[in-house]
Amino acid sequence: xxxxxxxxxxxxxxxxxxxxxxxxxxxxxxxxxxxxxxxxxxxxxxxxxxxxxxxxxxxxxxxxxxxxxxxxxxxxxxxxxxxxxxxxxxxxxxxxxxxxxxxxxxxxxxxxxxxxxxxxxxxxxxxxxxxxxxxxxxxxxxxxxxxxxxxxxxxxxxxxxxxxxxxxxxxxxxxxxxxxxxxxxxxxxxxxxxxxxxxxxxxxxxxxxxxxxxxxxxxxxxxxxxxxxxxxxxxxxxxxxxxxxxxx
Numbered sequence: 001x002x003x004x005x006x007x008x009x010x011x012x013x014x015x016x017x018x019x020x021x022x023x024x025x026x027x028x029x030x031x032x033x034x035x036x037x038x039x040x041x042x043x044x045x046x047x048x049x050x051x052x053x054x055x056x057x058x059x060x061x062x063x064x065x066x067x068x069x070x071x072x073x074x075x076x077x078x079x080x081x082x083x084x085x086x087x088x089x090x091x092x093x094x095x096x097x098x099x100x101x102x103x104x105x106x107x108x109x110x111x112x113x114x115x116x117x118x119x120x121x122x123x124x125x126x127x128x129x130x131x132x133x134x135x136x137x138x139x140x141x142x143x144x145x146x147x148x149x150x151x152x153x154x155x156x157x158x159x160x161x162x163x164x165x166x167x168x169x170x171x172x173x174x175x176x177x178x179x180x181x182x183x184x185x186x187x188x189x190x191x192x193x194x195x196x197x198x199x200x201x202x203x204x205x206x207x208x209x210x211x212x213x214x215x216x217x218x219x220x221x222x223x224x225x226x227x228x229x230x231x232x233x234x235x236x237x238x239x240x241x242x243x244x245x246x247x248x
Contacts, residue, residue: 011069012042014094015108018084020051022102023060029104030064036108045069047088052078077169082185082192089173089182098172103217106170110212114172123177123205126163126199133211151231158239159198164208166193170212177205186241191234198238 008215015033019026026048037044046068050060052075061072073087096118101110106127117125129136130152148167155166171193173181181199185192200207 002224009093011045011094012096013037013040013044014088014092014097015044015046016049016085016088016092016097016099017046017102018051018081018088018099019053019061019102020078020081020084021053021055022054023053025102026060026064028055029102029186030061032104032176033100033108034064034068036111041064043069045071045092045094047071047073047092049073049075049084049088051075051080051084051108064164080188080192081190082195083188085192085196086182086185089178092178095175096172097175097178100171101217105217106212107215107217110170110210111172113210113212117208117210118172118174121206122208123174124200124207125172125210126165126197126207127168127212127214128165128209129212129214130164131166131209131211135211135213137213137215154232154235155194158235159194160207161200163197163207165209168212168214169193171196173200174205177203180205184211187234187238189230189234191231191238194235195238 015037016031026164030048037046046065048065048070049057050061050072058074060074061070061213071091073091075084075087088099089097099113100106110127110235114125128134152164152166156163160166167190177200180203184199185196187195197207
């Protein structure tokens, strides 16, 4: 783990990357992230959450992040993407906290589009593949796109009217929004994206969709049938759970 004095006490940006058996992808994606961040005029940190990997994910992240403001957090055993994002967000120090998939399906450079939205008073800005300005450079298989549209119709009907894409893995929270939302997050699986957006809205934070470039990775961890059934059940759990206290 990187020495504490290498990370600013309150950096402008924290980047959280959940990683499960990602030693090969991290060798490609982490240098891209670090190169981008080195060119920015603000302080930053990166938190790689190794979710109980059986490969060298943690070692690769520590080696590539040596000498940089990088922390590697280890879950043992594997807990799921939702748990990993929650842990990273809770341990991050940044005034803004972004989570991004390890495969960089949304390129890290897309973050440039999010700062004007945040400057306008938005508490949560999320990447969206469903807006007309979005660029899907490599698309999902047609049956997955159809399932995604059906899932979003349910999400909008039950929980998040007006949000057209909850599942893009590129979302940034202000520190205030993160600290209001993530202590109340309970889902560890893929439905956590819906849960955190519902919690943000219920806490009084504005959620804004930002069109992004997106490059589908064929090595998805989402099982089409099993996870779809679980995600539908999770929507009902979110819909009928008690509301947490609103932000002051």
